[in-house]
Amino acid sequence: MRSFASNFRGAHLRLNRMITQQVRRAFVSSHRDRGRQKRDFRRLWITRINAATRIYKVFDSYSKLIHNLYKNELILNRKMLAQVAVLNPNNLYTISNKIKTIN
Amino acid sequence: MAAAPPAFTGNLKKALAGLRRINLDGLRWRVFDAKGQVLGRLASQIAVVLQGKDKPTYAPHVENGDMCVVLNAKDISVTGRKMTDKIYYWHTGYIGHLKERRLKDQMERDPTEVIRKAVLRMLPRNRLRDDRDRKLRIFSGGEHPFHDRPLEPFVMPPRQVREMRPRARRALIRAQKKEQANRAAAESAKDEEDGKTAKAEIKA
Numbered sequence: 001m002r003s004f005a006s007n008f009r010g011a012h013l014r015l016n017r018m019i020t021q022q023v024r025r026a027f028v029s030s031h032r033d034r035g036r037q038k039r040d041f042r043r044l045w046i047t048r049i050n051a052a053t054r055i056y057k058v059f060d061s062y063s064k065l066i067h068n069l070y071k072n073e074l075i076l077n078r079k080m081l082a083q084v085a086v087l088n089p090n091n092l093y094t095i096s097n098k099i100k101t102i103n
Numbered sequence: 104m105a106a107a108p109p110a111f112t113g114n115l116k117k118a119l120a121g122l123r124r125i126n127l128d129g130l131r132w133r134v135f136d137a138k139g140q141v142l143g144r145l146a147s148q149i150a151v152v153l154q155g156k157d158k159p160t161y162a163p164h165v166e167n168g169d170m171c172v173v174l175n176a177k178d179i180s181v182t183g184r185k186m187t188d189k190i191y192y193w194h195t196g197y198i199g200h201l202k203e204r205r206l207k208d209q210m211e212r213d214p215t216e217v218i219r220k221a222v223l224r225m226l227p228r229n230r231l232r233d234d235r236d237r238k239l240r241i242f243s244g245g246e247h248p249f250h251d252r253p254l255e256p257f258v259m260p261p262r263q264v265r266e267m268r269p270r271a272r273r274a275l276i277r278a279q280k281k282e283q284a285n286r287a288a289a290e291s292a293k294d295e296e297d298g299k300t301a302k303a304e305i306k307a
Binding site for chain 2: 044047048049050051052054055082085086089
């Protein structure tokens with residue numbers, strides 16, 4: 001446990017009592033935040049997709065984009081593919097065109 | 104229009120304050136024209152741009168918003184009776200010292216503060232708020248000293264104006280009719296006068 005606490009600050013890495021407390025807290029935060037991480041990242045992706053749809057595409061908002069995606073059963077577009085929006089904006093265009101042609 | 108940049112009155116120092124602290128000039132300079140815009144609706148758009156939420160590279164821990172220049176702050180409009188009835192309250196910390204000031208008075212003192220308050224109160228209260236405030240430049244007139252930067256005018260999204268409530272609409276129609284009647288009366292009065300002077304000339 002001392003090795004786990006080896007990069008803590010001050011007395012938190014030297015004194016046994018403090019080490020036990022702080023390591024416990026660290027584990028608790030880590031456990032809680034693993035759940036939060038999923039929420040936070042989804043939030044971030046949604047914000048990014050929202051921004052990208054407003055700039056590039058004719059769908060005026062994230063909500064309309066998602067609605068159209070679901071209507072056309074393009075479920076493979078997880079929110080993770082906000083990466084698409086950042087790196088390859090052109091692919092966003094192709095997706096949206098596909099949606100419109102299917103529509 | 105690009106009126107001569109040297110004609111910028113007002114404190115240049117205040118306008119350029121802290122520009123050096125804002126790093127990364129990969130930022131755009133967006134120009135908002137506040138003339139005739141409604142206060143809150145404009146402020147929310149500014150807040151979105153200032154946070155950088157219109158960019159697909161948004162990250163909440165990084166300050167990446169564009170520079171916002173707001174012009175014609177004194178021509179901002181508010182609906183309803185807010186011009187006289189909207190009151191800004193603040194407490195100075197001393198007991199019993201709750202101060203207040205109406206929108207009208209604030210506009211006389213410093214019209215830029217109205218927009219600044221509105222925008223700042225729409226930004227999230229975190230450590231990036233001060234940096235975002237530094238990126239916001241508001242001018243009460245149409246002049247600004249930033250003509251040498253690549254400026255981009257911001258087009259406000261179209262606004263759905265709610266249709267008037269029946270009583271308000273009737274009042275408006277009545278007012279319009281009254282104005283028409285007045286104008287007609289004025290014209291007829293003028294015609295009569297012209298007629299009289301013409302007759303006077305003929306007689307004389």
